[in-house]
Amino acid sequence: MRKAEPGDAAAMAVVLQGWLVDTPWMPVLHTLADTEAFCGHLTKATDCWVAVDAEQVLGFVARGKDWVTALYLAPDARGRGIGATLLAQAKAGRDALQLWCFQSNAGARRFYERHGFVAEEFTDGAGNDEKLPNVRYVWRSGQEISQ
Known part of the structure; x- marks a missing residue:
């Protein structure tokens, strides 16, 4: 895992x-170019990290002040612990975080x-935007222990 750079935007967009x-219920509202621009913005405007294997981006997490934005x-x-590692990076140094998730995204x-x-x-x-x-x-922080 490493800090994302603007040059990672294309690979992040592919992810x-x-x-x-893979998500048939999700409407596709943006082109790949739009998605790449969005990912480039994430690398500059958020605390953004990528998980890589042999320089291939496998996933990414972006955190604003107290929000996981992506x-x-x-x-x-998936299923290899990469998401857990990225989420742990987002939690690092924070007392609390929030995020939005689609109700239909049962796995997430x-x-x-x-x-x-x-x-x-x-x-x-x-x-x-998706109207879902x-x-x-x-x-x-500490919530996992008390549950």
């Missing part, structure tokens, strides 16, 4: 687009709950 392809893994990188929801995130708000999706119901999760 994110791979998730979209966490995506390449389809073949189980993942976040296993890592101490608690659902605190459910929406009908009116406030997101989502859930706001919150993690607080």
Whole structure:
């Protein structure tokens, strides 16, 4: 794992687009070029890390002040502990974090709950671009121990 650089944006976009392809309920609203620009923005505006193997980006996490703004893994990188490592990096040095997750994303929801995130708000999706119901999760340091 290493700090993401602007030059990682294209590989990060491929990871994110791979998730979209594997997620039939998710509407595709942006082109690969749009996604690459978004990922480039993440490398500059957030605390962004990439998981790499032989210089291939397998996944990434982006954290704003107290928000996980993105966490995506390449389809073949799932189930190998990479997501847990990226999430641990996002938690490092923080007392609390929040994130949004689509309610339909059962696998991600189980993942976040296993890592101490608690659902605190459910929406009908009116406030997101995809118009899909989502859930706001919150993690607080030490929460995993008390559950």
